Amino acid sequence: MFEIWHLPFMQRALLAGLLMALLAGYYGPFVVQRGLSFLGSGLAHGAFGGVALGLFLGVEPLWIAVPFTALVAIGITWAREKTSISGDTAVGIFFAFSMALGIVFLSLKREYTSEAFSYLFGSILAVNGADLWASAVVLGLTLLMLPFWGRWTYATFDRELAQADKVPVMLDDYLLAFMVSLVVVVAMKLVGLLLVAAFLVIPAAAARQWSRTFAGMVLGAVLAGVASVVIGLQLSMQLNIPSGAAIVLLQTLLFVLAALIFRRS
Amino acid sequence: MNTADQEAAAIELRGLTVCFGEHCALEDVSLTVPHGAFVAIVGPNGAGKSTLIKTILGLVKPSRGEVRVFSKPPEKLDPSLIGYVPQFKTLDRSFPALAEELVASGLRRAWPVRISRSERRRVGEALARVGAEHLARRSVSRFSGGELQRVYLARAFVRNPKLVILDEPATGIDVMGEADMYRLLEGYQKSSGATLLMITHDWEAAYHHSTHVIVLNRRLIGFGEPQRALSEKCLRQAFGHVGHEHTLSLTFGRRGSV
Numbered sequence: 001m002f003e004i005w006h007l008p009f010m011q012r013a014l015l016a017g018l019l020m021a022l023l024a025g026y027y028g029p030f031v032v033q034r035g036l037s038f039l040g041s042g043l044a045h046g047a048f049g050g051v052a053l054g055l056f057l058g059v060e061p062l063w064i065a066v067p068f069t070a071l072v073a074i075g076i077t078w079a080r081e082k083t084s085i086s087g088d089t090a091v092g093i094f095f096a097f098s099m100a101l102g103i104v105f106l107s108l109k110r111e112y113t114s115e116a117f118s119y120l121f122g123s124i125l126a127v128n129g130a131d132l133w134a135s136a137v138v139l140g141l142t143l144l145m146l147p148f149w150g151r152w153t154y155a156t157f158d159r160e161l162a163q164a165d166k167v168p169v170m171l172d173d174y175l176l177a178f179m180v181s182l183v184v185v186v187a188m189k190l191v192g193l194l195l196v197a198a199f200l201v202i203p204a205a206a207a208r209q210w211s212r213t214f215a216g217m218v219l220g221a222v223l224a225g226v227a228s229v230v231i232g233l234q235l236s237m238q239l240n241i242p243s244g245a246a247i248v249l250l251q252t253l254l255f256v257l258a259a260l261i262f263r264r265s
Numbered sequence: 266m267n268t269a270d271q272e273a274a275a276i277e278l279r280g281l282t283v284c285f286g287e288h289c290a291l292e293d294v295s296l297t298v299p300h301g302a303f304v305a306i307v308g309p310n311g312a313g314k315s316t317l318i319k320t321i322l323g324l325v326k327p328s329r330g331e332v333r334v335f336s337k338p339p340e341k342l343d344p345s346l347i348g349y350v351p352q353f354k355t356l357d358r359s360f361p362a363l364a365e366e367l368v369a370s371g372l373r374r375a376w377p378v379r380i381s382r383s384e385r386r387r388v389g390e391a392l393a394r395v396g397a398e399h400l401a402r403r404s405v406s407r408f409s410g411g412e413l414q415r416v417y418l419a420r421a422f423v424r425n426p427k428l429v430i431l432d433e434p435a436t437g438i439d440v441m442g443e444a445d446m447y448r449l450l451e452g453y454q455k456s457s458g459a460t461l462l463m464i465t466h467d468w469e470a471a472y473h474h475s476t477h478v479i480v481l482n483r484r485l486i487g488f489g490e491p492q493r494a495l496s497e498k499c500l501r502q503a504f505g506h507v508g509h510e511h512t513l514s515l516t517f518g519r520r521g522s523v
Contacts, residue, residue: 033360150375157360157367157376160351164322165344165374211361212404215378 004237012132013124013233013243016190019135020199021225023183026142028204028225029217030176033156035087039076039177040197042091043184046072048193049098050185051119052105061119062134065185072098073181077173122192122244124236131189138182145179152176153214191244202251203228209258224254275300275428275460276321280330283316290316293330294485298477303454303461305471307495308481309504314464317481318430321462322349334428344374348421350431353413358406364416365401368392371420391423392416395449411442418446422453429453431463435470447474468495 004010031040050068054061072094079090106116118126155162155169163169180200187196207220232247239246276298283291290313298304306314319325320332323339334342348371368388369377380388392398397415400408405416414434421429429450435443451474454461465471471478471491478494480487480503487499 033357149378150373153376154370154374157357157362157370158351158355160324160355161349161370163324164347164349166323166340167374208359208361213363213366214361214376217361 004234009125009127010233010237012127012129013190014230016127016132016135016186017229017233017243017247018226019132019139020183020187020190021203021229022222023135023138023142024187024199025203025207025222025225026218027176027180027183028200028221029207029214030152030156031180031200032204032208033214033217037197037201038088038091039073039180040184040200042076042095043069043073043181044188044193044196045095046098046181047185047188048119049101049105051188051193052102052116055116056105056109060130061115062130062185062189065188066134066182068098069181069185070178073177074174077177081170081173118192119188120192120194121242122188122190122195124190124233124243126189131186135186138179138186141182142179145175148172148175156214191247192242195244195248198248198251199225202248202255206251206255206258209255209262224251228254274298274333275302275335276462277333277336278330279333281317281320281327281332282329283313283320283325284328289328290483291320291481292484294481295330296479296485296488298460298462300460301454301458302477303451303475304463304477304479305475305491306462306464306479306481307466307468307471307503308479308486312482312503314481315432317479318432318462318464322347322430345424346427348424348426348429350414350417350421350429350434352432352436353410353417354437356405356413360406362405363401364392364397364403364405364408364419365389367405367416368401368420368423371423387423388419391419394422394453395419396445410437411439411445414438414442414446415449418449418453425457426459427457428460428462431461433464433466435465435467443470450474468500471495 005014031037047065047069050065051061053068054064057064076090076094079085079093080087151162151167152172155167155172159169183200184196187199191199203221203224204217206224207217211217211220228247228250232250233243236243236246274297278294278296281291281294282289306317308314316325320327321334321339323342332339335346365380365388366377368391369380369384372384372387389398389401392401395415395418397412397419400412400416405413408416434446438446447470450461453459472495475491477489478491479485480494480499482503486503487494487496
């Protein structure tokens with residue numbers, strides 16, 4: 001039953017998944033509590049434009065998707081703060097624009113691009129050394145930004161209170177959107193862009209059911225993510241189903257159980 | 266604060282005008298709030314009351330004119346000199362937070378991962394000051410309006426501010442809770458000598474509890490002691506119609522005829 005973990009590609013997938021659980025568990029509570037659940041989905045679709053451009057140019061899609069998605073994240077944050085449109089409308093515009101660009105780039109590429117499908121649905125086999133390095137870099141950046149946790153959380157609780165205390169909330173909005181865009185891109189290979197937003201939202205939403213503090217919610221989201229990755233990858237191999245779908249189905253099950261057990265009286 | 270700051274006024278506004286596009290929320294407002302005053306801001310909806318306190322907090326920039334808080338522009342002021350109590354009805358009750366974390370955020374100006382022993386002592390003192398020490402480890406999402414107001418007051422008091430700014434603090438709390446809140450505010454002011462600035466829709470509270478009243482309707486209609494600023498003339502000018510005659514007579518024991 002556990003022999004599959006001796007396979008090098010499963011070890012890579014597990015490492016990538018655990019890094020992802022850590023990153024998504026850390027950023028997910030900010031996304032959920034700021035009412036930005038749609039942002040993860042929008043950024044994932046935005047990343048598709050970058051992946052398609054990479055495939056079209058014949059370079060590693062990750063290296064194009066990272067700056068492309070970061071630009072989409074900055075564009076969404078700018079539109080939210082500097083125009084009169086709401087956050088979900090801003091996400092909707094950039095998401096559609098990036099998908100349309102991606103479709104154009106893929107249509108310009110003559111030969112069949114099966115790799116594009118691994119980004120859409122996620123694939124254990126597709127995880128390579130570059131993906132692991134990219135995840136490690138995002139983790140390193142996150143560790144560098146750990147001192148910002150307190151002010152990010154403060155502004156998440158009450159933006160106006162944080163502003164009154166001279167917290168640079170606008171700069172932090174851009175930083176947070178930038179970091180979430182990186183998490184989305186590096187998670188895409190494993191989970192697939194169609195489901196990557198769930199990785200940010202569902203473990204955090206599940207952890208909210210039993211957490212009394214925001215720090216507890218972050219820890220809970222990380223643990224829920226780790227459990228769903230390990231069990232999901234195992235099930236994915238045993239049942240021969242896509243890894244991303246297996247992980248997200250488990251996360252949803254965890255959320256439902258948490259919501260039932262810890263429902264408000 | 267140095268001696269010069271202590272001698273200067275708490276708040277000085279000179280020709281303050283705040284416009285959002287073509288609409289001006291405040292026009293040419295000039296006044297000086299002395300140290301230790303308890304100031305109530307009254308005016309109809311859309312009068313610029315919230316814009317005024319946001320400008321003093323440095324959240325909104327003046328289009329014209331000057332704002333000085335303890336002789337400094339708000340953006341250069343040490344934020345720990347101000348204790349801000351926002352409208353608690355805007356609280357996101359889905360956010361997982363304990364009362365002691367909310368109060369500690371007033372000390373740190375950031376959200377605490379864990380609260381140190383010295384912080385816990387100060388948080389406990391601030392909560393005890395408002396009679397809410399028993400709420401420390403409880404989730405704010407379950408609090409009643411009165412409990413939440415006490416915790417927000419503790420959050421403001423924990424940093425020993427020289428200026429406390431309150432945005433409609435009596436909204437959503439019952440009559441007894443309101444009386445308690447004014448008692449706490451007056452107690453804090455007496456013990457610390459701080460200046461209090463409060464938006465209220467309750468003329469009676471403004472009349473009985475404040476030392477100064479600002480009557481606002483985009484322009485400054487009246488400013489001074491409650492008896493003078495809350496004159497029928499000022500109130501009619503600010504609120505614009507005679508529908509408040511009944512309230513006037515109830516509040517100040519006089520007929521509202523003009």
